[in-house]
Amino acid sequence: MSRLSCLIVLLLLALRAPSAAGAAAGHPAQPLVERSVHAMRADPEASRRHAEQALELLAAQPQPDLEIRARLQLCDYFAERDSRLARDQIASARKLLPHSRRHGLQGGLSTCEGEIEENAGDYAKARALFDQAVEITERYDDGEMLANALYQRGYLRGVQGDYATGLADLRRARTLYERLGLAAHASTTMNGIAILYNRLGDHEQARHYYEQTLKAQRADGSRRELAVTQHNLGRVYENLRQWDKAREAFEASLELSRSIQYPRGEAYALRGLASVRNAEGAPEDALGLLKLAELLQKRTPDERLRAQILLQQGIALRSLKRPAEALAPLQQALAVFRQVDSLQELSTVQQALATAHADNADWKAAFEQQRDHTHTLQRWLRGQLDQRFATLKIEFDTAATERENKLLLREKAATENALVQAQRASRLQVLAIGLGSALLLLLMLLVLHQRKSTRAMQRLALTDELTGLPNRRDVLTRLQDLLNDRRPRPCALLIIDLDHFKSVNDDYGHLVGDELLKAVAEVLRDAVRPPACLGRLGGEEFVVVLPEAGEPSALAAAEMIRERVQALDPGRWMPGARRLTASLGIAVSRPGRDDVSSMLHRADEALYRAKAAGRNRVFAEAA
Numbered sequence: 001m002s003r004l005s006c007l008i009v010l011l012l013l014a015l016r017a018p019s020a021a022g023a024a025a026g027h028p029a030q031p032l033v034e035r036s037v038h039a040m041r042a043d044p045e046a047s048r049r050h051a052e053q054a055l056e057l058l059a060a061q062p063q064p065d066l067e068i069r070a071r072l073q074l075c076d077y078f079a080e081r082d083s084r085l086a087r088d089q090i091a092s093a094r095k096l097l098p099h100s101r102r103h104g105l106q107g108g109l110s111t112c113e114g115e116i117e118e119n120a121g122d123y124a125k126a127r128a129l130f131d132q133a134v135e136i137t138e139r140y141d142d143g144e145m146l147a148n149a150l151y152q153r154g155y156l157r158g159v160q161g162d163y164a165t166g167l168a169d170l171r172r173a174r175t176l177y178e179r180l181g182l183a184a185h186a187s188t189t190m191n192g193i194a195i196l197y198n199r200l201g202d203h204e205q206a207r208h209y210y211e212q213t214l215k216a217q218r219a220d221g222s223r224r225e226l227a228v229t230q231h232n233l234g235r236v237y238e239n240l241r242q243w244d245k246a247r248e249a250f251e252a253s254l255e256l257s258r259s260i261q262y263p264r265g266e267a268y269a270l271r272g273l274a275s276v277r278n279a280e281g282a283p284e285d286a287l288g289l290l291k292l293a294e295l296l297q298k299r300t301p302d303e304r305l306r307a308q309i310l311l312q313q314g315i316a317l318r319s320l321k322r323p324a325e326a327l328a329p330l331q332q333a334l335a336v337f338r339q340v341d342s343l344q345e346l347s348t349v350q351q352a353l354a355t356a357h358a359d360n361a362d363w364k365a366a367f368e369q370q371r372d373h374t375h376t377l378q379r380w381l382r383g384q385l386d387q388r389f390a391t392l393k394i395e396f397d398t399a400a401t402e403r404e405n406k407l408l409l410r411e412k413a414a415t416e417n418a419l420v421q422a423q424r425a426s427r428l429q430v431l432a433i434g435l436g437s438a439l440l441l442l443l444m445l446l447v448l449h450q451r452k453s454t455r456a457m458q459r460l461a462l463t464d465e466l467t468g469l470p471n472r473r474d475v476l477t478r479l480q481d482l483l484n485d486r487r488p489r490p491c492a493l494l495i496i497d498l499d500h501f502k503s504v505n506d507d508y509g510h511l512v513g514d515e516l517l518k519a520v521a522e523v524l525r526d527a528v529r530p531p532a533c534l535g536r537l538g539g540e541e542f543v544v545v546l547p548e549a550g551e552p553s554a555l556a557a558a559e560m561i562r563e564r565v566q567a568l569d570p571g572r573w574m575p576g577a578r579r580l581t582a583s584l585g586i587a588v589s590r591p592g593r594d595d596v597s598s599m600l601h602r603a604d605e606a607l608y609r610a611k612a613a614g615r616n617r618v619f620a621e622a623a
Helices: 003-016 018-025 030-039 044-060 064-079 083-094 105-120 123-139 143-159 163-180 183-200 203-220 223-239 243-259 263-279 283-297 303-319 323-340 343-359 363-427 429-462 472-483 501-508 510-527 551-567 596-612
Strands: 492-498 533-538 541-546 582-588 618-621
Touching (some): 030 044, 044 064, 083 105, 105 123, 105 303, 123 143, 143 163, 143 183, 163 183, 203 223, 223 243, 243 263, 263 283, 263 303, 283 303, 303 323, 303 343, 323 343, 343 363, 429 472, 472 533, 472 596, 492 510, 492 551, 501 510, 510 533, 510 541, 510 551, 541 551, 551 582, 551 618, 596 618
Parallel strands (some): 582 618
Antiparallel strands (some): 492 541, 533 541
16 A cells, blocks of 8 residues: 555544544554554463553543443453453443443444353354444445454355355455555455355365465464464365374464463363374374363363264264273264254264264164255255356456456546546647656656666665664564575574673763774674575674574574674773673574564573573574
8 A cells, every 4th residue: 555545544544533533543542452453473471461450541531432442352351261251341341331422332242242142152242243243334335344343244144154245344344454464364264264264165265375475474463363373274175084184283273272371272272182193093092182172161162072072982983992981972072063054063973973873873863863964965065166256257247246346446537537637638738748758757767766766765765873782573584584485494593682781871971881882883794605595683782693503503603703702802892891792692583483583582592591590691492
């Protein structure tokens, strides 16, 4: 989006609700609410903390719209963990609605209430609440709340087999998020679109969408959404019976979920790993994983997740020749899937029940379940076929309408332009040639100036102004490229921190500190040679990326750097001062599993250990 377009959007938003925006913009809780919104997709616990801190400020300085938004964030958090606490947030927020200036927030409350009902397995009530939320937010033209409602309704429609209208809702939500500049929300919506394609049976299309989503989520650090997408990609491989890839995706989801204390994500990932172990003929392992998943599921009100765990338990018990024990979990799963009308999962449970009854020599029950399985499978397949045609029709109609609108706009613009040019030509024939020449010359000068400015801006954007080294963005982008390589090989990350540097600024002043940083940069520039890359993280911290380096070579490089820094004589700037020393932390990548954030975190932990051990040391956090 151009700067002019951004300015127009901001002006329109300001004109639409000036009083509400003005009242909230200067409130000290406003930044905390915004941080909570952005953190929900990366670190739900941080999102909860920000929202609760905002409520503490709002208790002293009330602002109804901000308080409702903060409570919406807490409702979103608790909807996956404790439905009672989530409902408490809705009740508190509804009391504020008569004083609210942003009427679309009423639709946001209906959306979160619908999410609670969906987790509880009451899909009919959830659907009604999502419909209500869409109607309210459309009426008040609240783009953000409308996009949230469309996302939830589209996903639920897909779960119920209404793929065509579900995709229409999700695509509309994605367009709204992109217009509002909410890139993380847009990538989450792309994840929802992929889920629907997967349920529709188009696994390759789903895989394509998931890979796009993973790339976007890694870039913006949305760790919770990354865990969800990894799990959903595992479901694609599960449907394709590609068990090694499914295991890899579920393990990645499990690791991410544990790192951000996300029990619902852990439970889903463990269920996925149990499904893989069942398929590989290891039902005992599957039962162990499912026991852990069951404990985690009790901390999240998700009936569909509970039914999926029960289904895998039944399959494992039947594989262990314990068909009588398998019946109870399978029948419980059957009741849930029948209630939510999830035909694909319902047919899977019915087939598992038919086999378990046959193993128990209950031929009548086995026949009835097999008959029900066949009937459900036919309904599901017919629905898939109908929905494929409906989806194709919607996509075709949408594309045709967009093409027609573009042609009409182009025609209109061409006609208007032709009329204007004709009028100008009739009045300014003599001056046209001279004006055109002058304009051409001006454009050439502008192009040259723009090219120089662009190059200068690119250099400035990627260079640390004080030391002339690559800045944090440049060096971490290079690290991201190494981690994203199709054939990833180990690489090492070194964080270098100058010991007691604050005392230099305090005792000799920041100008001396700056000169000393430049001198250290020169020492590092001389020590670090390509293909290794060097940069400044900020303050007194520097960073080195070593491609294709394991721990031994990283330790050797770090020791060499430490010795060269120690050899620098600071007496030129600080007469009689002590020697300058540095502490270094090292992290070695785990190919295919690490991202920039995780490597920085581990290298920083190693640096902390080096500092705690007395400084002027090198510590490595082994991969």
